[in-house]
Amino acid sequence: MSKQAGKGGAAAGKPKKPAKPGADEKREDVLQAVILADSFQDRFKPFTLQTPRCLLPLVNVPVIEYTLEFLASNGVQDVFIYCGAHSEDVEHYIHESSRWNPNSAISPFSSLEFIRVSDANSIGDFLRDLDKRSIISGDFILVHGDVVSNIQLDAALAKHRARREANRDACMTVVLRSVGEQPHRAAKARGITPVFVVDPTTGRCLQYDETHPLQSEHYLNLDPAVFSHGEFEIRTDLVDCGIDICTPEVLALWSESFDYELPRKNFLHGVLKDWELNGKMLYAEILDDGYAARASNLQMYDCISQDVLERWTLPFVPDSNLIHGQTYRRAKGGNYFEDHVVTERGSKVTQSAIGRGTTIKSGSVISGSAVGRRCKIGKNVRIENSYIWDDTVIGDGVSVVHSILAGSVVVGADCHIPEGSLISYHVHIDSGIQMPLKPPARISVLTDDRKLADADVSLVGKGGKGALYEVVADEEESDDEEGASRDPAVLQSSLIYSLEGLNVSTSSISTLDSEDEYDSDDDISVAGSLQTGDFGSTRDRLSSFASDDAHKPDGFHNDAVHGLVDALRADDSDDFDSAKLEFMGLRLANNASDSAMRRAIAVAFVRRTAELLAPEHGGLEPTKAAGEALTSKNGAVKFVKEVGVGGEGVPQQAEFALAVQKALLGVRNLEAAKAGALLAAVLQQLYSLDVLEEEGILAWWADKRAGESEHMNALKEKCRVLVEWLENADEEESSDDEEDEEEDDDEDESD
Amino acid sequence: MAPSQASHAPTLDSLIKSFNSQTLEASIESLLFLLKRRQVQGDECAKATAHILRQVVAKSKWRDVDQLLSRVQSAGSRLARAAPMEPVIGNVVRRVLGLIRDEASEERNADDLVSETASDIQSLTPSTYPAQRPAPVPIRPSPSAISTGLQVSKSMFNLLSVADPGDSPMTGASTPMSQAQPASVHALRSEVMDGIEEILDEINQADDQIAGFAEIQIHPGDYVLAYQPSRTVERFLVKAASKRRFTVIIASLESPSHTTAEAPYATLRKKLNAAGVKTINLASNGLMAYIPRVNKVIFGAKAVYQNGGLLVDSGSCIAAQAAHEYLKPVIVLCPVFKFCPEDPLDEVSRRELGNPSTYVSYANGPAVDALDVENTVTDYIPPELVDVYLTNLGPQTRHHLASILADHYKTEDIGFSLQLDEP
Incomplete structure (x- = not known):
């Protein structure tokens, strides 16, 4: 405290500098923020048919108010808002608001701009558009339009800057909130669990993945690069609140990858995976206090609403009256009442927020709920953990449990609305209706294409309005179709989290299961890393953990095989170079191992060969087909030799032969006899094209794996003629040392 | 570790700096939201209110005293409504209102009595104030006390003289000044x-003035219990430590969120230890065991109500x-500006609820689910439990509170809080 007696001095508090330079300095490091006000999801349907998600009331305050206030409390100056659906509504709302209107004198932001992108289909499109505009001058905060948070970003910003000073490649800091192993309520969006692999000493994020209960394999593959860090943590206890501190380079990264859509699943995952390519480092700021969450689905909406009512989000609680004209006050029983709320004697309200002009008649019990303005709640009504928006009328004797009733809904007397019901705007429900319990009803007056739906009399009664809202995108009802229920979004589209009625895969949980039997090189499982740091020496040992022979979805494999087969099929060009380039790109992007490549190439060529056998493609002889597949395109043989076999060594050649054998086993619609003939043909062609040498083929012949199953054996037997011919042709060279080598390998395998 | 660019979060200081570049309305609005977001709280509120009201007087358009009063009232009530848990805001508003009334009536009297020397006031004002300004601020409170007393007697006199014509002072002041308006508005503005x-x-x-009484209140060898020492209390103790040898027992809540950080009040303890005063840290649940040993209990108040009850x-x-x-004396440190001419609020609204995360970690899922955590951050102490109110004007007892209130606030403004309900 200065003890200056001068009055002017004391007035200014700390009169260090004249105001002007201070203002200029501020202008320089002005903090910018980008709000993504549309997430291109439909988890809030049917409500979002009429109102954009960011304007849905969360404890009677539109969600975007929380986000804007969060930015204002962090001293953000420039705000850019990207809107998708209902962009006019959002713009209208902001322009009507005296506080946020960019022309208003009292706006805390020096600028607030809306950016419309006409053809945007994903968040990725927004960010690529932002990159083109080059309006971002420095670090900026990227948030979604549904963030509720009271954290102060100063510390994270300072850390981010320090890291960027030290290394220009540190381009993004993801702000995360740890919520412990047993998160309360739906504190995590329970459908999808984000998994962050973080270096705890530097805070660097090493890998990002998502898991959800519907996926077929219940484990994640760790990137081998992770192990080059002395220490790392795998964390699933984090709430991803969607607050990122970014530098403009992040936008450049988005532009580079034109197919990224989601900021987490695509972008974060991809950038971390391709770290060796792009050299960018991403960091995670894990907070242990403060509140941060996204109302990204109905479960989170529910969770955040309860947190607001219980003041976890302080200062963003109802009695702070953040919106102009709100007059909430705290009352007994953990309630928040606005002015002119009438609660008749005999009614009981606990842990709830009640908006202005609402009347609650006698005998009604309301708990843990938020009720909007001008609602009329009749006698003996029971409302539990529900969210009732403005202007809703609820008749006498109604019970509402854990549901959302949007604005202007009319519920007749003695209705029962069970858990999880979603009743959208302007729906009328006649008296005495029992809503279905399972599945919970979603009722809307509009259909998915925003047309007025015919009233479903069986559901809403004679005088009712509204019909069951059918979710077009994901067929929840058709459980038999596996593909539909595999979409984890299904888990988040309802208010109540439930796995009931969904096919949850029961594959065993094993961290030691490798991705694929062939794929032994990057099977750096936890056990392996504990044993030794030198992966080369443990590769073969680890492959013995591989037990699962089933074909599993594998991004690299599928993409690569498709790409190659397409290139082989192509009639218009004889050039194989572009396919090769694409393949190498894929390989780098996925960090695929040699064996994965070998396998992909083998499968691609075998598939093509098998295709040529079929009558509609010419019905060629096996030998001819193999020759055609390999030689029709310039450079294909070279490609197979260099990339597929991947070396001059005998073991590699044997591996490739084995890969071809297994690939043939996997080809559909090919009887065993033909497959065997084909194998012999392919091997012969490979031999004559100098891709494989006789040592390689003989080594394959001697390899135990080639004959380990009945089918494999059957295929192998078909090649006996070829092998015998090779042996005869080169009797003296069937060398012992190669046998030894193979035996060594086998010993390793059986470890 | 504070790089120049580190902090973006708005604070009171940044707001004060921005006064010149912003419109008045924008400044008020920013302060409102600083208050709502709890980015300005406690003692800062009083300062912030005074600063913003100064801007209101300086920048808003007003032609007579009535308008000025209503401008200040409306700005003040908006502030007070934004932070209903900070009664100090209302106090400062009342003080400023009273000040305007005083200045206005003084001027009017001057106009009435010696209308020909109206210019004298203007010539007098600039000359007298600069003379006062450089005078060193007295650490000892007596001069300030005297000056307040003087001012009060003047105002009381004025009050009566104004009341005589049967007019309210505001309307009485406005009419006769219409001719000399620009000059008197200017004069009034600068005076206010x-x-x-x-x-x-x-x-x-x-705070310094209160600390000036430290050596009188604290005796050598005392055991002083300081409950959650506020900044005022800290300064008081440090000042006492420079003169006396005694022992401070610092009691505070043990909240789980602070276990990892430094021991609570570490800086205060370092300062006291440097001055040779022993300190003992105490969790508040161990308080009772120490009380027999303690000579006096000291804490700071957030506000003092009309009846002598405390908001703490x-x-x-x-x-x-x-x-x-x-039967140990309880000494409450509270500057005069924290005395509210109001009665304590009802039980619900005087207990402010804080963030439950002080006691239950949000990461502790099962507990968050199962418990309703009410973290009351303020408390009410009934007047019977307080022995001495140590103000910057010196120690007072409950019986003198009424006269302090009467000295500082005008009766017209006491009902200021009643206007709060108007939207």
Whole structure:
């Protein structure tokens, strides 16, 4: 405290500098923020048919108010808002608001701009558009339009800057909130669990993945690069609140990858995976206090609403009256009442927020709920953990449990609305209706294409309005179709989290299961890393953990095989170079191992060969087909030799032969006899094209794996003629040392 | 570790700096939201209110005293509504309102009595104030006390003289001044602004002035229990430590969120230890065991109500009650600007609820689900438990509170809080 007696001095508090330079300095490091006000999801349907998600009331305050206030409390100056659906509504709302209107004198932001992108289909499109505009001058905060948070970003910003000073490649800091192993309520969006692999000493994020209960394999593959860090943590206890501190380079990264859509699943995952390519480092700021969450689905909406009512989000609680004209006050029983709320004697309200002009008649019990303005709640009504928006009328004797009733809904007397019901705007429900319990009803007056739906009399009664809202995108009802229920979004589209009625895969949980039997090189499982740091020496040992022979979805494999087969099929060009380039790109992007490549190439060529056998493609002889597949395109043989076999060594050649054998086993619609003939043909062609040498083929012949199953054996037997011919042709060279080598390998395998 | 660019979060200081570049409405609005977001709280509120009202006087358009009063009232009530848990805001508003009334009536009297020397006031004002300004601020409180007393007697006199014609002072003041308006508006503006400066000075110096009484209140060898020492209490103790040898027992809540950080009040303890004063840290649940050994209990108040009841940090009530039980004196440090001419609020609204995460970690899922955590951050202490109110004007007892209130606030403004309900 200065003890200056001068009055002017004391007035200014700390009169260090004249105001002007201070203002200029501020202008320089002005903090910018980008709000993504549309997430291109439909988890809030049917409500979002009429109102954009960011304007849905969360404890009677539109969600975007929380986000804007969060930015204002962090001293953000420039705000850019990207809107998708209902962009006019959002713009209208902001322009009507005296506080946020960019022309208003009292706006805390020096600028607030809306950016419309006409053809945007994903968040990725927004960010690529932002990159083109080059309006971002420095670090900026990227948030979604549904963030509720009271954290102060100063510390994270300072850390981010320090890291960027030290290394220009540190381009993004993801702000995360740890919520412990047993998160309360739906504190995590329970459908999808984000998994962050973080270096705890530097805070660097090493890998990002998502898991959800519907996926077929219940484990994640760790990137081998992770192990080059002395220490790392795998964390699933984090709430991803969607607050990122970014530098403009992040936008450049988005532009580079034109197919990224989601900021987490695509972008974060991809950038971390391709770290060796792009050299960018991403960091995670894990907070242990403060509140941060996204109302990204109905479960989170529910969770955040309860947190607001219980003041976890302080200062963003109802009695702070953040919106102009709100007059909430705290009352007994953990309630928040606005002015002119009438609660008749005999009614009981606990842990709830009640908006202005609402009347609650006698005998009604309301708990843990938020009720909007001008609602009329009749006698003996029971409302539990529900969210009732403005202007809703609820008749006498109604019970509402854990549901959302949007604005202007009319519920007749003695209705029962069970858990999880979603009743959208302007729906009328006649008296005495029992809503279905399972599945919970979603009722809307509009259909998915925003047309007025015919009233479903069986559901809403004679005088009712509204019909069951059918979710077009994901067929929840058709459980038999596996593909539909595999979409984890299904888990988040309802208010109540439930796995009931969904096919949850029961594959065993094993961290030691490798991705694929062939794929032994990057099977750096936890056990392996504990044993030794030198992966080369443990590769073969680890492959013995591989037990699962089933074909599993594998991004690299599928993409690569498709790409190659397409290139082989192509009639218009004889050039194989572009396919090769694409393949190498894929390989780098996925960090695929040699064996994965070998396998992909083998499968691609075998598939093509098998295709040529079929009558509609010419019905060629096996030998001819193999020759055609390999030689029709310039450079294909070279490609197979260099990339597929991947070396001059005998073991590699044997591996490739084995890969071809297994690939043939996997080809559909090919009887065993033909497959065997084909194998012999392919091997012969490979031999004559100098891709494989006789040592390689003989080594394959001697390899135990080639004959380990009945089918494999059957295929192998078909090649006996070829092998015998090779042996005869080169009797003296069937060398012992190669046998030894193979035996060594086998010993390793059986470890 | 504070790089120049580190902090973006708005603070009171950044707001004060931006006064010149912003419109008045924008400044008020920013402060409203600083208050709503709890980015300005506690003692800062008083300072912030004085600053913003000074801006209101300086920048808003007003042609007579009535308008000025209504401008200040409306700005003040908006502030008070934004932070209903900070009664100090209302106090400062009342002080400023009273100040305007005083200045207006003084001027009017001057107009009436010696209308020909109206210019004298203007010539007098600039000359007298600069003379006062450089005078060193007295650490000892007596001059300030005297000056307040003087001012009060003047105002009381004016009040009566104004009341005589049967008019309210405001309307009475406005009519005769219509001719000399620009001059008198200008004069009034500068006088009121100077007056607000004085209030600001008072707020800023209150802690030092209270600390000036430290050596009288604390005796050598005392055991002093300080419950959750506020900044005022800290300064008081440090000042006492420079003169006396005694022992401080620092009691505070043990909240789980602070276990990892430094021991609570580490800086205060370092300062006290440097001055040779022993300190003992105590969790508040161990308080009772120490009370028999303690000579006096000291804590700071957020506000003092008309009846002598206190608005304090939660937990202080236990300390006061314990001291009362053992007949130990309870000394409350509260500058005069914290005295509210209001009665305590009802039980619900005087207990402010904080963030439950002080006691239950949000990461502790099962507990968050199962418990309703009410973290009361303020508490009410009934007047019977308080022995001495140590103000910047010196120690007072409950019986003198009424006269302090009467000295500082005008009766017209006491009902200021009643206007709060108007939207």
